[in-house]
Amino acid sequence: MNQLLSDPVFQAAIAPFAAALIAGALLNLAGWFWPGLSITVGFYISTWLAVGLDVFPLTSTHKIILLGVAAILVGIALDVYKGPRLYLPVLLFVAGAAAAVWILWPVLVRNGGLPSWGLGAGAGLYAGWLLACSAGLRSRPLPAAVMALALALGTGVSAVFGSAVLLGQMGASMAAAAGAYILLGLFLPRQNAGSILVTPVALLCALLGVSGVVYAKLPWPALLILSVIPLLSYVPLREGKAAWIRVLTLMLILLPVAGVAILVTRHITGPLPPL
Amino acid sequence: MRKLHLALILMCVPSVSFAAQEHFTIDPLHTFPNFTVNHLGFSTMHGRFDKTKGTITMDKDAKTGSVDVVIDASSISTGFNKRDDDLLAPGFLDAVEFPDITYKSTKVSLNDDASSGTVKGNLTIKGVTKPVTLAIDRIHCGINPMDPKKQQYRCGFNATGKIMRSDFNVKAGLPLIGDELDLSFEVEAIRD
Numbered sequence A: 001m002n003q004l005l006s007d008p009v010f011q012a013a014i015a016p017f018a019a020a021l022i023a024g025a026l027l028n029l030a031g032w033f034w035p036g037l038s039i040t041v042g043f044y045i046s047t048w049l050a051v052g053l054d055v056f057p058l059t060s061t062h063k064i065i066l067l068g069v070a071a072i073l074v075g076i077a078l079d080v081y082k083g084p085r086l087y088l089p090v091l092l093f094v095a096g097a098a099a100a101v102w103i104l105w106p107v108l109v110r111n112g113g114l115p116s117w118g119l120g121a122g123a124g125l126y127a128g129w130l131l132a133c134s135a136g137l138r139s140r141p142l143p144a145a146v147m148a149l150a151l152a153l154g155t156g157v158s159a160v161f162g163s164a165v166l167l168g169q170m171g172a173s174m175a176a177a178a179g180a181y182i183l184l185g186l187f188l189p190r191q192n193a194g195s196i197l198v199t200p201v202a203l204l205c206a207l208l209g210v211s212g213v214v215y216a217k218l219p220w221p222a223l224l225i226l227s228v229i230p231l232l233s234y235v236p237l238r239e240g241k242a243a244w245i246r247v248l249t250l251m252l253i254l255l256p257v258a259g260v261a262i263l264v265t266r267h268i269t270g271p272l273p274p275l
Numbered sequence B: 001m002r003k004l005h006l007a008l009i010l011m012c013v014p015s016v017s018f019a020a021q022e023h024f025t026i027d028p029l030h031t032f033p034n035f036t037v038n039h040l041g042f043s044t045m046h047g048r049f050d051k052t053k054g055t056i057t058m059d060k061d062a063k064t065g066s067v068d069v070v071i072d073a074s075s076i077s078t079g080f081n082k083r084d085d086d087l088l089a090p091g092f093l094d095a096v097e098f099p100d101i102t103y104k105s106t107k108v109s110l111n112d113d114a115s116s117g118t119v120k121g122n123l124t125i126k127g128v129t130k131p132v133t134l135a136i137d138r139i140h141c142g143i144n145p146m147d148p149k150k151q152q153y154r155c156g157f158n159a160t161g162k163i164m165r166s167d168f169n170v171k172a173g174l175p176l177i178g179d180e181l182d183l184s185f186e187v188e189a190i191r192d
Helices: A008-030 A033-051 A060-080 A088-111 A115-137 A141-161 A165-187 A196-214 A220-225 A245-269 B002-020 B082-086
Strands: B021-026 B033-040 B043-049 B054-061 B063-071 B100-110 B117-125 B128-143 B153-165 B177-191
Touching: A008 A033, A008 A165, A033 A060, A033 A115, A033 A165, A033 A196, A060 A088, A060 A115, A060 A165, A060 A196, A088 A115, A088 A196, A115 A141, A141 A165, A141 A196, A141 A220, A141 A245, A141 B177, A196 A220, A220 A245, A220 B100, B054 B153, B100 B128
Parallel strands: none
Antiparallel strands: B021 B054, B021 B177, B033 B043, B033 B177, B054 B063, B063 B100, B100 B117, B117 B128, B128 B153, B153 B177
């Protein structure tokens, strides 16, 4: 049993998929937007198995664990909130940028200089963009779920190739959990994904991505490709169209994942980093 | 007059003690912290750090001294670049965020002929500090025979110890990749 729990494939794929499937089914009974929480449940189960859920000392990885919880709470608050949403993307952008800068803060302060702060600005821009751009997907469950799958898979794959196996594992776990959410959606159709789904997934993927660039060897253009994913998720899925057109439209969201895989494998030649 | 003699003797005591204490600077070209770790239960993998700096003091008369070492975490070398990159990333050493591994002694005890001893100290990895005891198996000092002027006095130390990497928040790959690390240090230091 212990051997199974410590197997990286079990930790990154099987456990989060099963956890998200069970959590999704149970949360579906609770109604509201709660099923959207199942993806982050998968993420935290995987992280717990891989490195535990400690938050101190406040390393970059521990900050990601902490900020994921904060993003869930923000997501819940946004789903409860019934007022005007005009400025919400701006607020989310600022919050995402601040979160990315906090993750990188020790390095930015230590290195200083224009290149370092430029890197911080770029990281903030990426996190802010993902968070703000994905916010509108809360009312579109299938595109939101496919976006979560694509973003998490792209982040996970590129991080593994970028010599950040732990970050890659964390990204892959969200992809597996998003797969479970999509699978469950085939049997239990939903009206909304909710900010409870899109906010933490977008933030976690953003933070894993910028950490991969700064703390490992993930080439930054990979983030440029991944940043297109939320945008592609807005391509309308017309109800009247044939099923294959709708599937192709959804596949479009996954296209950048292939792009980022090609980029990273070409950038980093040689075999995969071994465990 | 007797008081004056006593005062002079007392004044000399600290200077005698000071004279017995030798100060050394670590020679980075002949100093390598090494480690071994179990790999998936199959074999024992070896690795080392290529950049180390620091200072050592030794008082052979008082059978004590001090050690202050800084290891560049990014200088890890396991013989395979891809694996080294992975070991530098979050989950393992997180070397960008925590570039230094430090060891600072709290107590050094040398045996009677100062040829071996024990160092108790604090090891800091990834911002986590834990006490670690090192056994010094061998101390050998003398004039460097390769020095053309035959003046350079240096000491060599071989030290060993054990740590659990999970104590230092280095948890990735556990328990498949072993938790217990055997440490061995080959150190040479030049007298200042």
